[in-house]
Amino acid sequence: MKRNPIMPFVVIMVIGVLAMFLISFKGIGDSKDLAAELEGGGKEQTEQATATPEEIYQKSCIGCHGEQYEGASAPALTGVGDRLSKEEIEDVVVNGRTGEKGVMPGGLVPAEKASDMADWLSGL
Numbered sequence: 001m002k003r004n005p006i007m008p009f010v011v012i013m014v015i016g017v018l019a020m021f022l023i024s025f026k027g028i029g030d031s032k033d034l035a036a037e038l039e040g041g042g043k044e045q046t047e048q049a050t051a052t053p054e055e056i057y058q059k060s061c062i063g064c065h066g067e068q069y070e071g072a073s074a075p076a077l078t079g080v081g082d083r084l085s086k087e088e089i090e091d092v093v094v095n096g097r098t099g100e101k102g103v104m105p106g107g108l109v110p111a112e113k114a115s116d117m118a119d120w121l122s123g124l
Contacts, residue, residue, distance in 0.1 A: 053121070054120070056117060064104075
């Protein structure tokens, strides 16, 4: 009995088409989750919204401003309350800033936590 030489290619094609459909349906479910995360903010934003200013500093700021607020690749934060008003600090932590020591990106502190962060920073 002779075997059909095209049959292995047909089997591979059928498996490929089935895999494509399965992956497509999986992607549809994931896209709904991603859309919900974009609309609702997701887990990280919720964690940051409940975080204290010190926790936000440890997560987002310590790499540039240093463990003791001494400034590493960014300006020192000790005495920042003497140099800037609370409103200016709040603006910087939300919108960022370009300065002589580099660039501070905006959005590291959620807007609803900016006032708490400014109060905390001005007391350093």
